[in-house]
Amino acid sequence: MTSPLKRDDGDVTAVTSREQEVALEAEDQRHAQERERGLARRRRIIEQLQGEGLVLVLIVVFVVMWASSQFFLTEQNLLTAASVVSVLGVMAVAETLLVIAGEIDISIGSVMAATSVLMGVMVGAGINVWLAAIIGLLFSGAVGVVNGVITVYFKINSLVTTLGTYSIFLGVAYAVSNTATTSIGGAGFEELGSGKIGPVPVPVFFFLGLWLIGLGVARWTALGRHIYATGDNFDAAVRAGIQANMLRMGLFIATALSAGLAGIITTSELGSAAPQIGDPYLLSVITAVILGGASLRGGRGTMLGTLVAVAILGVLQNGFALLQFSTYLEDTVLGSLLILAVLTDRLVRRAES
Amino acid sequence: MNDSNTPAGAATVPLLEARGVTHRYGNVAALSGVDLQVMPGEVVGVVGANGAGKSTLVKILCGAVQPSSGQLLVNGEPVTFRSPKDSRQRGIEVVYQDLALATELSVADNIFLGRERRNGMLRVLDRPRMAREAEEALKSLAIEIHSVKARTGLLSGGQRQAVAVARAVLWGSNVLLLDEPTAALAVMESEKIGQLVKEVAKRRLGVVLVSHDLPQVHELCDRIVVLLRGRVVANLRRDEIDLQDIVMWITGAALAKK
Numbered sequence: 001m002t003s004p005l006k007r008d009d010g011d012v013t014a015v016t017s018r019e020q021e022v023a024l025e026a027e028d029q030r031h032a033q034e035r036e037r038g039l040a041r042r043r044r045i046i047e048q049l050q051g052e053g054l055v056l057v058l059i060v061v062f063v064v065m066w067a068s069s070q071f072f073l074t075e076q077n078l079l080t081a082a083s084v085v086s087v088l089g090v091m092a093v094a095e096t097l098l099v100i101a102g103e104i105d106i107s108i109g110s111v112m113a114a115t116s117v118l119m120g121v122m123v124g125a126g127i128n129v130w131l132a133a134i135i136g137l138l139f140s141g142a143v144g145v146v147n148g149v150i151t152v153y154f155k156i157n158s159l160v161t162t163l164g165t166y167s168i169f170l171g172v173a174y175a176v177s178n179t180a181t182t183s184i185g186g187a188g189f190e191e192l193g194s195g196k197i198g199p200v201p202v203p204v205f206f207f208l209g210l211w212l213i214g215l216g217v218a219r220w221t222a223l224g225r226h227i228y229a230t231g232d233n234f235d236a237a238v239r240a241g242i243q244a245n246m247l248r249m250g251l252f253i254a255t256a257l258s259a260g261l262a263g264i265i266t267t268s269e270l271g272s273a274a275p276q277i278g279d280p281y282l283l284s285v286i287t288a289v290i291l292g293g294a295s296l297r298g299g300r301g302t303m304l305g306t307l308v309a310v311a312i313l314g315v316l317q318n319g320f321a322l323l324q325f326s327t328y329l330e331d332t333v334l335g336s337l338l339i340l341a342v343l344t345d346r347l348v349r350r351a352e353s
Numbered sequence: 354m355n356d357s358n359t360p361a362g363a364a365t366v367p368l369l370e371a372r373g374v375t376h377r378y379g380n381v382a383a384l385s386g387v388d389l390q391v392m393p394g395e396v397v398g399v400v401g402a403n404g405a406g407k408s409t410l411v412k413i414l415c416g417a418v419q420p421s422s423g424q425l426l427v428n429g430e431p432v433t434f435r436s437p438k439d440s441r442q443r444g445i446e447v448v449y450q451d452l453a454l455a456t457e458l459s460v461a462d463n464i465f466l467g468r469e470r471r472n473g474m475l476r477v478l479d480r481p482r483m484a485r486e487a488e489e490a491l492k493s494l495a496i497e498i499h500s501v502k503a504r505t506g507l508l509s510g511g512q513r514q515a516v517a518v519a520r521a522v523l524w525g526s527n528v529l530l531l532d533e534p535t536a537a538l539a540v541m542e543s544e545k546i547g548q549l550v551k552e553v554a555k556r557r558l559g560v561v562l563v564s565h566d567l568p569q570v571h572e573l574c575d576r577i578v579v580l581l582r583g584r585v586v587a588n589l590r591r592d593e594i595d596l597q598d599i600v601m602w603i604t605g606a607a608l609a610k611k
Binding site: 021022026028033039043088102151216220221222224225226228232233235236237239241242299300 | 437439441445451453454455457458462465467468469473475476477478492503504507509520539540541
């Protein structure tokens, strides 16, 4: 594609008459139209690469695993893998919307841990486990309020805000629990994490339920349009009468609540409260969201992309377990995927400008 | 040129009026006792050097800034705008110089941003209706865009500004405030916006055009209000003056001569 952008600006300064200038601009406009068509075409190709490329990656890791392990393609294993990755998925839904709105929350892992430990303390004090779970959820929502207020009203970069709260609540979780786990169970609480409806583990329903809600919001509601607009052009959103600050507050709270829920599900599954449960999720949730096509600069991202990315991470996690690779290497792979995803986003933006 | 637009017969109430509007930033008066009237079908130009108070005036007229003193009236009725939301409810819309559109959203999404059409119990977006109405709005202003479903970021600056004007016209039932609408545009694109302004005035809306492009202001506006250090120093009818006069008023040379 030869660039229609190229025009010798020296020519323009030489032009004096308005007619000539207008003629030149007519030429320019034709060029602009050509450029516009070219950009639209290029964007379609890139979008296809991004969308279908991601599906292709899923197929590749799936096939590789199928070939590598005879246990992979069994109903039992796939359902277990789905159950494990659903905890990540529960958080990825809200995080995707938050990233589309132009913010990020990396405190989720520690909110999970703190919620779990808080439940352990309460159950240890004789409080009903379900009541403890509800109070845990309220606590996580309160952390979302803190993240939101600091970021939105004090105009602090959300990466810094949530890095701070990440550290604060992880520290609290370890200190309060003294790194020990507390047994939690009874009153049917185990069912949340390890129960099944038919053959399907309960956490999968949490994930798919939340995902469907996220899909509906992003695609079919005015709220969804406002989330995209807020991340894309904040001033334009505010001028259009959108309560962009309230909206970002709400998304911080939703993300923290989903982390609280993930903490409760994991606590139920393990049958105990533990401060370590959030550790794997700082990296993996963000990786899933960015890999799914949500842009760190806001305004861009889809629920479908996040679903496929969560599935990819699910197969990878499962694969590492089946093949008995080091869990440390899992971090290396996740980190590489994250950087690849961010680079892809940058290349897409560059191709468009 | 716009003879057909001048109010016929009985005295008409201004669509939008500012009376003695003053605004201070600390001790500095950005505006002092500014009067402004916009009649139906009238294009009022607001010109002045940088810092003369043009943008403060626009912000007050749309409710983004509250005046220290003075009164705004819409259709002769005193109003207080606490935010742009209040002014929008009175049919006043603003078009900004910096293309206030979300580039990742479609043209139709932008036109309906914050005022989406919804239907059903679940209040889901009524996309077909929004697309249809957006197409009608663009078509009625002879704005050519190949599809309202196109991503706004793929349009040229002129097309985007045309979309912003179409959005303002669709929602603004009273007055359009254009704040340097052509500052970021090329000459031809700027002329297209000029045509849109004339079209809007034909619909009996009032237009306030704030601009540095004096030839365009002189061509489009029925009246030209000149601000100098926060005061209205001249309120000129277009047919009384030429470009040179406007420049003299802006620089204060005309005042000095008197």
